[in-house]
Amino acid sequence: MAETGPHHVLLAWWRTHAIAQVEHQAVNERVHEDAGWSQRYLFNTAMSAGIAILGLLLSSPAVVIGAMLISPLMGPIIGLGFALATADAHQIKRASTALIGGSVFAVLFCALLVLVSPLQNVTTEIAARTRPNLFDLLIALFSALAGSYATIRGRAGTIVGVAIATALMPPIAVIGFGLATWNGTVFFGSLLLFVTNFVTIALTAAVMARIYGFGPTLSPHQTAFQSIAILVTLALLAVPLGLSLRRIAFENFANSYARQAVSDVFGSQARISQLDLDFRSSPIKLTATVLTPTYRADANRKVERTFAKAAGQGAAVSIEQYRVGTGPGAAEAAALQAAASQGSVSSVDAEVAELVERLALVAGVDQGQIMVDRDNKRARVAATLLPGAQLSAYHLLESRVAGVEPGWTIALVPPAAPLPDVSFGDDDAPDAAGRAALGEAIWAAKRLGLAIEVRxxxxxxxxxVQAFAKAGIAATRVGGGRTVTLRWAVPDPTATPLPAPGATPTPAPPR
Structure with missing residues (x-):
């Protein structure tokens, strides 16, 4: 009885209208001819690799694309895929030798060019090829589909070869850069990308060849041992691809979880201007810039909790919030305006916003109470009273903020807490503790703009008193005693507190 199910009807149609129209023997001979080693192949590989590494060093996508036009890598890798489909061990060895040999030659040639080049910085074009992701896999997959189909249908040419070379030649050039600069991160990252693309293209080409009727019957020179060896080779090649896919899948889902977590916290009126995940840090570092009509003080904590619940692991969350209008489409308009002006949320704005957030945290105040002088890179804030805290605690907080904000002058104004006593040694000079107390008093007096009474x-x-005068602090001896004690002088009620020296503070921008 003839098989008439939908599956069998479709297979019969495919054999009649697709496979039957392919000249298998002619295609197989043409693929084998292009898959071998030759002087032309070696020369074009060197020229393509040279142009590619120069384009990467100059961070010029146009030059990198130019290298693809003369790359001969399509022949060996498509030949390898067809050889795997036909289980032809001889052609597998021949195509693999040409592909691996040419790749090693290209790596060494690129490394030599980097060694003699004055440019050895990791550019954006190089960095983009050190961590393969889902889009890199899709590029390799679509390149293999295009190359295989064009070869089978007799339409192979330069344009299809460019697609194949796009997935292979840039990673090869970056491997050479990593080797020349002895940069393990670049070397192994680009090597993983190359292996991933190589395996994807070869296996996709093999599957396409099988679909179009290319099988072992076209190559009688095979044994059971050869078939087993091919299967083992495929399994071994699939290991790095599987590991890469697993990591790439997690990163892809983590990005989706992070974006969803931020959207859930800020609502539909807000727009995410930028979102980045750093998977190399532990825990994962999540940074985002959000255009929102309403500032949310606890956004970091909420996003961290939501992301951890979805992704199954925590993240260090840092979100920069910028206020926009509340009208319809205000967030979208702000995002478009930022893109048109190449980012109105500039690095300076982000730096100021981060500084304001940090100062508000250590001072225990709202962000609107912080004064910022952008032009002179000065910031000033009056701290709230911390129970039991002495002046030294406020001085330490100021020093810590200043230490992580290079280039900024930070003024943390403490409350008028009691001043420490100044102890003296046997030589009638302040001892170590006395010098420290004197330094704290001078610092606090400068911040508060108050005079000091000395007993x-x-x-x-x-x-x-002389030490205070030398530091520019008004001080007066008001009485005697067995030890030197300090206290704040009663300020003139009509006086205005002194600002930070040289600064003309302006309020921090709304966030």
Missing amino acids: GPIAQATTV
Whole structure:
């Protein structure tokens, strides 16, 4: 009885209208002819690799694309795919030798060019090829489909060869760069990309060849041992691809989880201007810039909790928020305006916003109370009273913020907390503890713009008053005592507190 099910009808139609129209023997001979080693292949490989590495060093996509036009890599890799489909061990060896040999030659040639080049920086074009992702796999897949189909249908040419070379030649050039600069991250990252693309293209070409009727019957020179060896080779080649796919899949899902978590916290009126995940840090670092009509003080904590629930692991979240209008489409308009002006949310804005957030946290105040002088890179904030905290604690907080904000002058104004006593040694000079107390008092007096009253023995109190005067602090001896004690002078009620020296503070921009 004839098989008439939909599956069998479709197969019969495919054999009649697709496979039967392919000249298998002619295609197989043409593929084998282009898959071998030759002087032309070696020369074009060197020229393509040279142009590619120069384009990568100059970070010029146009030059990199130009290298693809003369790349001969399509022949060996398509030949390898067809050889795998026909289980032809001799052609597998021949195509593999040409592809691997040409690739090694291209890597060494690129490394030599990098060694003699004055440009050895990791450009954006190089960095983009050190961590394969899902889009790189799709590029390799579509390139293989285009190359295989064109070869089978007799339409192979330069344009299809460019598609294949796009997935192979740039990673080869980056491998050479990593080798020349002894950069393990670049070398192994680009090597993983090359292996991933290589396996994807070869296996896709083999599957396409099988679909169009290319099988072992076209190559009688095979044995059971050869078939087993081919299967083992395919399994071994699939290992790095599987590991890469697993990591790429997680990163892809993590990006979706992160974007969804940010959207859930800020609502539909907000727009995500930028979102990045750094998978090399532990835990994962999630940074985002959000255009929102409403500032959310607890956004970092909420996004971190939502992301951890979805992704199954935590992340260090840092979100920069910028206020936009509340009218219809205000966030979209702000995003378009930012893109048109190449980012109105500039690096300076981000730096100021991060500084304001950090100062508000350590000072225990709202962000609107922080004064920022952008032109002179100065920031000033009056801290709230921390129970039990001495002046040294506020001084330490200021130093820590200044340490992570290079180039900025930070002024953390402490409350008028009690001043420490100044202890002296046997030589009537302040000892180590006394010098530290004197330094804290001078710092606090400068921040608060207040005068100091000094009590203690005449000689020692005079020494302290002179130290204050030398630092520009108004100080007066008001009485005696056995030890030198300090206290704030009662300020003139009509006086205005002194601003930070040289600064003309302006409020921080709304966020």
